Amino acid sequence: MKQFFKYVLATVVGVFISSILVGLLFIGLVTVVVSSLGSSSEPTVSANSVLHITLDHQITEKTVPSPFDDISIPGTPNTRSLGLNDIVARIKTAKTDNNIKGIYLNVSTVNAGFATVRAIRNALIDFKESGKFIISYSDVMTQKAYYLSSVANEVYISPVGSVDFRGLSSSVMFMKDALDKLGVEMQVVKVGTYKSAVEPFILNEMSAANRLQVNAYLNSLYDGFVSDIATARSLDEQAVRRVANEYLIQFPEDAVKQKFVDSLIYRDELLVKLKNKVGIDQKKDLSSISLLDYRKSSSVSGTSGAGRIAVLYAFGDIVDGNTSGDEQIGGESLSRELRQLREDDKVKAIVLRVNSPGGSALASDLIWREVSLAKKAKPVIVSMGDYAASGGYYISAAADSIFADAGTLTGSIGVFGLIPNLQNLFNNKLGLHFDVVKTGPYADVSIDRPLTAEERSIVQGGVNRIYQQFMQRVADGRGLTVAQVDSIGQGRVWTGSQAIELGLVDRLGTLDDAVRSAAKMAKLDSYKISEYPRTKDPFESLFKTSKEKVKMWFLKDELGDHVKYLNDMKRVMQNTGIQARLPYEIEIY
Known part of the structure; x- marks a missing residue:
């Protein structure tokens, strides 16, 4: 004891x-x-400094502040990053900063879509107009990294480095065989020949219609990709295509031979070049500051004035409810933001920045309603990012005007429902059986048995109704007939360049172009720009960080880019109701 x-x-x-x-x-x-x-406190920028740009982090539309940004905690992943808004704004500020003499672009890979990469590229081109230099150097460059680097005055790689240039491809993971082995059947109810969001669960390869649309928008993206590189490097477009088609850059020397880079140098030689560019003695230290630390401009800015233009960011999956996640658009929360901006007399115009593959049809319609009401009170302009497809296009359709990037993926006007049938899994794989007593023929609709013909007909009727409503919203907003919308709808995805020809988009342009258009419509000679939703207190967010987010931090640290497959499966399991979503998350390499 x-x-x-x-x-x-x-x-x-x-x-x-x-x-x-x-x-x-x-x-x-x-x-x-x-x-x-x-x-x-803002880091001091010394005279004759170089702005050092690396983009080795996830680039979202808007910077999401974290209380851990400026501290390093052993054992925790590094979450420090910048959103596109701050990346562009800081490059813009550096253009007129007398202490910044040039940019050292040190990019190996870019974790962002084509529209985002092009926005950064355009900011770099604008920076060069000041007469300041851009030197690009990296050991290795992926295709997006090279696309960005091609605007530099001088492009270098390591003598043992590489430039990956093989053309673009788009891939998706198909899971039908895996689901069959598990005894899971995905019951699909959809509208749209090209609405292929459901294909990974019921097929082992792309349908003919899906392959047609992917080939069309991929080649549209590739045309602009090749043209931009050829222009920047003073090359013939066919020569650029030949480099990819024949895989002519296999070794570092090949990149020089094909005029993709100017020379092969080591980092010490790069340092000599940078010191010469800023005009300092080789024995002195080069002064540089990273883009992450360069905080002279932290948001979109405009001229001062009584009028205010609100830039409202909507990025991520569209979901039901009042969510305020960093990469989710809550139907209720975004609707509330729009309503408050509509009722705020100081706000003279709204620019809705959309970067979303879609999601809940219900939430999309709630947001569409608030966009429609806001347009009656003041100008509403949409600026599209990497994606503004399906539900993302739904919430954009009512705007006065729509701006997109040439590489924006948009359209995907279609609807689907996905109902899993786990009967085989339960009965034959796990030995689980269910018995039921019910008061009516439809009382036991469940995932433990297949839909009856009558139940499938009911779900199909709901999907058809929402598709008709979706088309009507687009027709009303874009001045088209429902028949015209149906002919370019059916779930088909288009690039921004293609969407202009179809009447889905008004102009190709940046977020800044959309802001200037909003100011013109509101008849504002001077104005200031405010970003919404308002940035949260990072210290407050420390205590609101969810267990799920912490788990994802560590999973991403361990799995890297492969964590996206886990996210895809999780998203499918969380989908409720009828969806207006992009066919799938499109990865273009």
Whole structure:
């Protein structure tokens, strides 16, 4: 008994001491965070400095602040990153900053869509108009990294480096055989010949219609990709295509031979070139500042004035409810933002920045309603990012005017429902059986049995109704007939360049172009720009960080890019109701 109490006492003391240590650790962490927030002084930019740009992080539409941005915590993934808004704004500020003499572009890969990459590329082209230099150097470059680097005055790679240039491809993972082995049947109800969001669950390869549309928009993207590179490097477009088609860049020397890079150099030689460019002695240290630390401009800015233009960001999946996640658009939360901007007399125009593959049809319609009401009160302009497809196009259709990038993927006007049938999994794989007593023929609709013909007919009727409503929304907003919308709808995806010809988009342009258009429609000679939703207090977000988000941080740290497959499966399992969604997450390499 004495020994028992001894162990109990030791356990209690151990728990007590551990609790104190954990508490002290938490207090220490909070102290460090508070200190970092309180001392977030802007780093000094010395004279004759170089702006160092690396893009080795996920690029979202808008910077999402984190309390851990300025501190390093052992054992935790690095989450420091910039959104497209701040990347472009900081490059724009550097253009007129007398202390910044040029840019050192150090990019190996770019984790973003084509429209995002082009927006950064256009900002770099604008920077060059100041007469300042851009030097690009990297050990290796993916195709998107090279596309970005091609605007530089000088492009270099390491003598043992490489430029990956093989043309574009789009791939998707098909899961039918895996689901068959698990005993899972995905029951599909859809409208749209090209609405292929369901294909990964019922096929092992693309349908003929889907292959047709992917081939069309991929080649549309590729045409612009090749043309931009050829122009930047003073090459013939056919020569650029030949390099990809014949895989002519296999070794570093090949990149020089094909005039894709200017020379092969080591980093010490790069340092010599940068010092010569800024005009300092080779014995002195080169002054540089990273884009992450260059905080002279943290948001979109405009001229001062009484009028205000609101830039409202809507990026991520469209979901039901009041969610305020970093990469989700809540139907209720975005509707509320639009309503508040509509009722705010200081806001003279709204620019809705959309980067979404779609999602819930219900949430999309709620947002569409608020866009329609806002348009009656003040100008509403849509600026499209990488995606504004399906539900993303639904919420855009009512705007006064729509701007897109040539590489934006849009359209996908179609609807589907996906209902899993797990009967085979339960009965034959797990040995589980269900019996039911019900008061009506439809009372037991469930995932443990297949839909009856009558039940499938009911679901199909709901899908058809929403598709008709979707087409009517587009027809009303774009001045088209429903028949015209149906002819370019059917779930088909288009690039921004193609969408202009079809009447789905008004102009190719950047977010800045959309803002200027909004100012013109509102008859504002001077104005200031405010971004919405308002940036949350990063310290407050520390305590609201969900368990799911923490798990995803560590999973991404371990799995890297492969975490997207886990996200795809999770998204499918979370889908409820009828969906207006892009065929799938399109990865173009």
